[in-house]
Amino acid sequence: MLEGIRRTVLAVSSEQVRGAAWSAEALAKAVIEDSESGRASCDNVDDISSLMISANPTMGSIDSLVWALREACYSGRTLKEGAEAFLEYMKRSHDEVVAHAGDLIKGKRATVITISYSSNVVDVLSAIKDMVTKVYVLESLPGGEGRNAAAELRSRKVNVELIADAAASSYVGEADLVLIGADNVTSDGCVYNKLGSKNLAILAGYFGKPVIATFEPYKITQDSHCGGVRLLERTYQAEPWGEVTYKVFDELSRDLVDALLSARGLSDNTPAQLSSLRKSFEEWVMSRIEGRK
Numbered sequence: 001m002l003e004g005i006r007r008t009v010l011a012v013s014s015e016q017v018r019g020a021a022w023s024a025e026a027l028a029k030a031v032i033e034d035s036e037s038g039r040a041s042c043d044n045v046d047d048i049s050s051l052m053i054s055a056n057p058t059m060g061s062i063d064s065l066v067w068a069l070r071e072a073c074y075s076g077r078t079l080k081e082g083a084e085a086f087l088e089y090m091k092r093s094h095d096e097v098v099a100h101a102g103d104l105i106k107g108k109r110a111t112v113i114t115i116s117y118s119s120n121v122v123d124v125l126s127a128i129k130d131m132v133t134k135v136y137v138l139e140s141l142p143g144g145e146g147r148n149a150a151a152e153l154r155s156r157k158v159n160v161e162l163i164a165d166a167a168a169s170s171y172v173g174e175a176d177l178v179l180i181g182a183d184n185v186t187s188d189g190c191v192y193n194k195l196g197s198k199n200l201a202i203l204a205g206y207f208g209k210p211v212i213a214t215f216e217p218y219k220i221t222q223d224s225h226c227g228g229v230r231l232l233e234r235t236y237q238a239e240p241w242g243e244v245t246y247k248v249f250d251e252l253s254r255d256l257v258d259a260l261l262s263a264r265g266l267s268d269n270t271p272a273q274l275s276s277l278r279k280s281f282e283e284w285v286m287s288r289i290e291g292r293k
Contacts (some may be wrong), residue, residue, distance in 0.1 A: 002040055004033040005051060012055040012062075016143045016234075019194075020183040020219055021119050024061035025090060027052050028083040031069065035080040042073035057230040058192055058249050060184035064218040064281070072289050085288035086218070089281060093216035094120065096263040101127040103266035104212065109133050110176040113168070116194035117145040117152075118181020120214040124261065125179070126156045135160040136171045140196060142236045142246065165196055169203055178204045179261075182215035187278070189254030189269050190226035198250035205256065213252075213269070214261040217281040220274050226253060 008030035012023045031048065034040035040048060049066045056062060065086050072082025101124040104110070109131050114121050115138040125135055135158055140146030150162040163171055172178070178200055184192040191197075191213045201211045221229075231247040238244045257269045263280070267273050 002034055002044070002048065002051065004030040004037075005040065005048060009051055009055040017117055017145050017148050019116075019118060019145075019181065020059045020061035021090065021094070021216070023056060023059055024065045024218070025087065027055065027062060028065055028087050028090075031083040032080050035078060035083070040079055042079060045069060045073050045079065048079070056232055058184055058232045060182075060192075060219040060221040060224070063184075063221050063224075067222060067282075068285050068289075071286060075286075075289055077289050081289055082285075085285045088288060089218060089285050090216065092284075093218065093263045093281070094123070097214060097216055097261060098123045098127050100261060100263075100265035101125075102131075104128065104177065104179070104261060105131050107131075111174060112136070112177055112179050113171055113175040113200070114138070114149070114179045115146055115196050115200050116140045116143075116181065117149040118193075118214070120216070120261075121179055121181050122149055122152050122156075124214055125153060125158055129156065129158045132158065136163050136175065137161070138163060138165050138168055138196060138200065140194060141165055142244075143194070143248070145194060168196075168200055172200070172203045172209060173207045175209055178209055178211045180211065180213050182213045182219050183249060184224070184229055185213070185215060185220045185274060186224040186226055186229065187220065187222070187274055188225050188271050189257070189274060190229070191252040191257050191269075192229055192231075192249045193252065195246060195248060195250055198252050198256065201252050201256040210258040211252075211256060212259045212261055212266070213257050217263055217277040220278040220281070222278065226251065 137150040153160040
């Protein structure tokens with residue numbers, strides 16, 4: 001039972017570079033695979049939901065995929081229809097975010113500093129690379145996701161430099177803005193991003209640099225609140241000490257994030273704005289599920 005979903009849950013739970021968008025897309029495709037084979041249906045949507053959330057309980061994208069699957073079942077549709085609608089919205093909303101990339105700089109050249117690997121950050125910066133003087137990417141240890149982001153930006157001919165995490169304070173003052181992704185955004189404005197993001201935001205506040213989080217509306221979780229999101233933990237070996245346990249994600253309270261770049265462009269990070277963006281996601285997916293799109 002649920003062969004494809006179980007296999008993908010294991011892959012998502014162990015993935016250390018690719019983030020919320022990749023995880024939700026992989027799980028949605030697994031749902032379609034198991035639905036087409038007859039291994040999954042609305043009869044076991046509760047088991048499927050619990051299984052997928054267990055893959056990474058911090059990621060808002062997975063929570064929203066579960067929402068879409070449940071809504072499809074409640075509406076008399078199939079899991080496959082819910083997953084397909086979610087996948088369509090993922091692509092549509094990502095394209096909309098990138099289309100608003102110019103809002104970040106408003107016609108002026110800029111130097112940017114970022115952390116970890118976010119598909120939104122990479123694609124947004126690639127879209128405005130002719131106006132970006134330099135991108136500094138923190139190495140993002142212990143996972144090292146920033147190494148991958150920097151390499152990808154370099155392959156796209158972006159002027160990029162990989163820097164050590166401990167050197168962040170020497171570079172934030174040179175940047176015009178801090179740009180981060182988001183794995184989860186709560187209804188009251190907390191942004192969850194990879195470990196080190198909070199330190200970077202605090203440094204940005206010290207130097208008077210704006211912090212902008214870029215994400216699609218499906219990463220906004222419906223009923224979540226600051227402090228109420230479970231943070232995934234992992235371990236690594238630090239010899240000669242031994243095993244170190246760390247939380248993979250940081251929680252950035254609303255006062256640490258100055259603005260959002262989402263499907264409607266640049267906006268304030270307010271609960272009203274987040275609620276509106278979340279509603280736009282829900283309405284679009286429901287219209288697609290019900291055949292109105």
